[in-house]
Amino acid sequence: xxxxxxxxxxxxxxxxxxxxxxxxxxxxxxxxxxxxxxxxxxxxxxxxxxxxxxxxxxxxxxxxxxxxxxxxxxxxxxxxxxxxxxxxxxxxxxxxxxxxxxxxxxxxxxxxxxxxxxxxxxxxxxxxxxxxxxxxxxxxxxxxxxxxxxxxxxxxxxxxxxxxxxxxxxxxxxxxxxxxxxxxxxxxxxxxxxxxxxxxxxxxxxxxxxxxxxxxxxxxxxxxxxxxxxxxxxxxxxxxxxxxxxxxxxxxxxxxxxxxxxxxxxxxxxxxxxxxxxxxxxxxxxxxxxxxxxxxxxxxxxxxxxxxxxxxxxxxxxxxxxxxxxxxxxxxxxxxxxxxxxxxxxxxxxxxxxxxxxxxxxxxxxxxxxxx
Amino acid sequence: xxxxxxxxxxxxxxxxxxxxxxxxxxxxxxxxxxxxxxxxxxxxxxxxxxxxxxxxxxxxxxxxxxxxxxxxxxxxxxxxxxxxxxxxxxxxxxxxxxxxxxxxxxxxxxxxxxxxxxxxxxxxxxxxxxxxxxxxxxxxxxxxxxxxxxxxxxxxxxxxxxxxxxxxxxxxxxxxxxxxxxxxxxxxxxxxxxxxxxxxxxxxxxxxxxxxxxxxxxxxxxxxxxxxxxxxxxxxxxxxxxxxxxxxxxxxxxxxxxxxxxxxxxxxxxxxxxxxxxxxxxxxxxxxxxxxxxxxxxxxxxxxxxxxxxxxxxxxxxxxxxxxxxxxxxxxxxxxxxxxxxxxxxxxxxxxxxxxxxxxxxxxxxxxxxxxxxxxxxxxxxxxxxxxxxxxxxxxxxxxxxxxxxxxxxxxxxxxxxxxxxxxxxxxxxxxxxxxxxxxxxxxxxxxxxxxxxxxxxxxxxxxxxxxxxxxxxxxxxxxxxxxxxxxxxxxxxxxxxxxx
Numbered sequence: 001x002x003x004x005x006x007x008x009x010x011x012x013x014x015x016x017x018x019x020x021x022x023x024x025x026x027x028x029x030x031x032x033x034x035x036x037x038x039x040x041x042x043x044x045x046x047x048x049x050x051x052x053x054x055x056x057x058x059x060x061x062x063x064x065x066x067x068x069x070x071x072x073x074x075x076x077x078x079x080x081x082x083x084x085x086x087x088x089x090x091x092x093x094x095x096x097x098x099x100x101x102x103x104x105x106x107x108x109x110x111x112x113x114x115x116x117x118x119x120x121x122x123x124x125x126x127x128x129x130x131x132x133x134x135x136x137x138x139x140x141x142x143x144x145x146x147x148x149x150x151x152x153x154x155x156x157x158x159x160x161x162x163x164x165x166x167x168x169x170x171x172x173x174x175x176x177x178x179x180x181x182x183x184x185x186x187x188x189x190x191x192x193x194x195x196x197x198x199x200x201x202x203x204x205x206x207x208x209x210x211x212x213x214x215x216x217x218x219x220x221x222x223x224x225x226x227x228x229x230x231x232x233x234x235x236x237x238x239x240x241x242x243x244x245x246x247x248x249x250x251x252x253x254x255x256x257x258x259x260x261x262x263x264x265x266x267x268x269x270x271x272x273x274x275x276x277x278x279x280x281x282x283x284x285x286x287x288x289x290x291x292x293x294x295x296x297x298x299x300x301x302x303x304x305x306x307x308x309x310x311x312x313x314x315x316x317x318x319x320x321x322x323x324x325x326x327x328x329x330x331x332x333x334x335x336x337x338x339x340x341x342x343x344x345x346x347x348x349x350x351x352x353x354x355x356x357x358x359x360x361x362x363x364x365x366x367x368x369x370x371x372x
Numbered sequence: 373x374x375x376x377x378x379x380x381x382x383x384x385x386x387x388x389x390x391x392x393x394x395x396x397x398x399x400x401x402x403x404x405x406x407x408x409x410x411x412x413x414x415x416x417x418x419x420x421x422x423x424x425x426x427x428x429x430x431x432x433x434x435x436x437x438x439x440x441x442x443x444x445x446x447x448x449x450x451x452x453x454x455x456x457x458x459x460x461x462x463x464x465x466x467x468x469x470x471x472x473x474x475x476x477x478x479x480x481x482x483x484x485x486x487x488x489x490x491x492x493x494x495x496x497x498x499x500x501x502x503x504x505x506x507x508x509x510x511x512x513x514x515x516x517x518x519x520x521x522x523x524x525x526x527x528x529x530x531x532x533x534x535x536x537x538x539x540x541x542x543x544x545x546x547x548x549x550x551x552x553x554x555x556x557x558x559x560x561x562x563x564x565x566x567x568x569x570x571x572x573x574x575x576x577x578x579x580x581x582x583x584x585x586x587x588x589x590x591x592x593x594x595x596x597x598x599x600x601x602x603x604x605x606x607x608x609x610x611x612x613x614x615x616x617x618x619x620x621x622x623x624x625x626x627x628x629x630x631x632x633x634x635x636x637x638x639x640x641x642x643x644x645x646x647x648x649x650x651x652x653x654x655x656x657x658x659x660x661x662x663x664x665x666x667x668x669x670x671x672x673x674x675x676x677x678x679x680x681x682x683x684x685x686x687x688x689x690x691x692x693x694x695x696x697x698x699x700x701x702x703x704x705x706x707x708x709x710x711x712x713x714x715x716x717x718x719x720x721x722x723x724x725x726x727x728x729x730x731x732x733x734x735x736x737x738x739x740x741x742x743x744x745x746x747x748x749x750x751x752x753x754x755x756x757x758x759x760x761x762x763x764x765x766x767x768x769x770x771x772x773x774x775x776x777x778x779x780x781x782x783x784x785x786x787x788x789x790x791x792x793x794x795x796x797x798x799x800x801x802x803x804x805x806x807x808x809x810x811x812x813x814x815x816x817x818x819x820x821x822x823x824x825x826x827x828x829x830x831x832x833x834x835x836x837x838x839x840x841x842x843x844x845x846x847x848x849x850x851x852x853x854x855x856x857x858x859x860x861x862x863x864x865x866x867x868x869x870x871x872x873x
Contacts, residue, residue, distance in 0.1 A: 350833075
């Protein structure tokens with residue numbers, strides 16, 4: 001839908017479709033075995049080479065300098081096939097957004113000078129809103145820099161990225177701040193990869209920091225403002241992943257329904273199956289429209305675009321979590337097996353819903369902003 | 373106000389009041405000792421959860437991801453040691469004879485900790501239902517004897533049920549679809565038995581079962597009239613157990629592919645075949661087949677309802693624990709109104725689920741498969757007569773033709789269609805409503821818990837994966853909705869047709 005509104009983005013759409021077909025589609029189940037199977041490092045390297053890890057990062061920072069519409073187009077098509085890579089792209093986009101807003105010079109140094117996918121990745125706790133997290137590391141000033149001490153849970157990309165953007169509380173300051181941490185520091189102890197519901201190949205770890213040297217990003221106590229600015233926009237990117245999952249699920253359900261027989265005819269010719277597919281189609285189309293219009297609202301800088309972005313995302317995530325259930329159901333017992341794609345989408349959709357914080361807390365944030 | 377005949381006339385009108393409020397009518401008929409027995413069952417389940425279930429559940433699930441060929445042998449041995457594989461086997465057949473409805477509450481307890489463990493224990497009773505409902509006392513006696521021996525010797529004897537085929541899932545659970553389906557498991561009559569060729573899929577505990585209740589068909593185009601139900605034992609020539617299905621959830625309980633290649637099954641293991649139907653009834657073979665299936669699913673679907681309720685409960689308990697321990701904006705989440713409303717909604721789902729499967733149990737207790745065992749004189753006789761009486765007096769009688777005739781007559785011929793509709797319809801109602809709320813509560817728990825819920829070690833994500841299967845097996849929830857319509861709504865509307873659009 002986005003490229004219908006903006007045909008200039010077709011090349012990016014084609015790139016995402018072709019990348020997903022070539023690099024992802026044949027090994028989805030194999031990639032999903034992580035952390036009990038190998039990580040898809042080669043795929044990640046290729047994603048880095050073609051620019052998928054820096055879609056919204058300015059060109060002079062080493063990115064491809066595109067807007068939210070391009071990011072959403074790519075995430076949609078990647079998530080139709082395997083949303084784990086989408087999770088990596090999105091998490092890195094959050095880090096990039098916060099870093100470029102908070103300290104452009106430093107961001108330029110980190111990303112423009114990156115020599116590999118791992119140094120281009122900046123880990124981030126992308127399944128939470130740090131402002132709603134009770135526990136985070138404590139920061140202390142140490143000359144020009146700072147040191148961090150304490151535990152941070154669920155640091156996404158923490159075991160594959162060279163550095164991390166970590167929220168910390170600075171004594172004597174209200175709120176929290178963001179700090180850039182070198183994850184190879186001996187004081188940074190990472191857990192084994194967390195075994196999660198979905199997005200298995202978008203890994204996360206818990207990290208214990210013991211006096212780890214770090215650089216402040218943005219103003220002291222300015223973490224919340226940086227997170228809000230980034231998340232307001234990137235809620236829509238998470239929604240694009242959900243929309244992609246929905247399209248993938250609908251596509252597989254339709255294909256199966258045309259082939260599988262029951263009671264002597266294809267199941268697509270039973271009216272209840274048609275109703276299930278119709279409900280899936282309605283949700284998918286609405287999600288597509290929501291994401292496209294939210295992108296337009298963001299790029300046109302319309303009043304309260306952040307509210308549109310967050311509301312669309314919350315709605316699309318809910319639709320997605322409902323739809324993937326039907327997606328499995330349409331395939332019956334086969335839908336529950338890892339030989340098909342539906343069970344992964346069933347898991348991934350819930351995980352994607354949790355990007356940038358728990359759904360009810362995001363709703364409370366929205367209404368808090370609206371009522372002032 | 374109204375005369376007695378007026379009252380009778382009004383309450384007999386559709387929807388008949390007795391059908392609509394079974395518990396109100398039947399609770400008083402229940403033997404009092406059943407309640408104490410059920411309380412004991414719940415207590416045993418809680419003790420098992422404390423000592424075995426909770427310490428093992430997540431570790432075993434993780435193990436299945438690390439090693440796709442993992443089988444829960446140790447867990448099966450534990451369940452066997454705890455006596456779970458004979459607990460609901462009637463005393464007549466060498467079991468402990470706990471009342472069957474109490475199995476639902478047991479399932480809910482065990483399943484609230486781990487649906488996979490609950491299935492490892494309880495899918496055995498799906499096999500037993502298939503065995504019993506075929507009505508052949510001689511074969512039931514033979515197999516049940518091994519189950520009891522397996523418990524005594526520490527060598528578990530589990531029974532699986534094999535109906536689903538690679539190209540026929542829903543079709544083989546509904547007689548109106550069966551003959552149009554792509555059924556492939558063929559039984560050819562030969563001297564002294566049958567030769568079976570074909571395969572079965574998604575067979576829970578297939579790899580760990582000693583005996584399997586097998587459905588094969590002499591005429592694949594008219595399977596509804598040519599079904600042969602027989603027992604097949606592990607290791608029989610031509611019977612192999614192949615792949616271990618790679619499922620999303622309930623991974624502790626393996627689902628197996630069974631293959632039959634020129635597998636000879638002797639007559640002595642054949643329980644029901646078209647020619648044997650004529651020995652106890654004038655009804656059509658097709659109708660008896662549907663009755664047999666209905667009898668099984670009338671038991672198993674409320675049981676899946678209790679699985680669904682257990683998923684709803686597990687998710688609720690995890691969300692409650694989280695809300696009770698987690699602070700947001702400096703106060704415990706449990707003290708926020710929106711959290712309290714969410715938890716209340718989840719609690720409501722659990723209670724409504726329990727009511728749904730309880731109502732279905734009442735139907736089975738008084739209008740269906742359990743009615744004989746729950747009649748007070750028979751219930752108390754079975755409960756209090758010494759085991760020796762069963763072993764010496766009753767057990768030998770099971771080999772007689774009269775015993776098989778009586779069992780077949782009782783189970784497959786005498787139930788009135790109206791009662792059959794009530795049991796199967798309420799079974800379906802419990803199945804789809806409880807399993808839907810199971811998944812619903814998991815979704816709510818995950819939303820509440822955010823990233824904490826996504827982590828394997830916190831359990832909720834596993835319940836979400838496990839619970840989804842409940843909406844699929846024992847007939848998809850769509851088939852169960854149609855079965856409810858067919859059984860509880862369509863009989864009052866003669867123009868209504870099901871599976872004929």
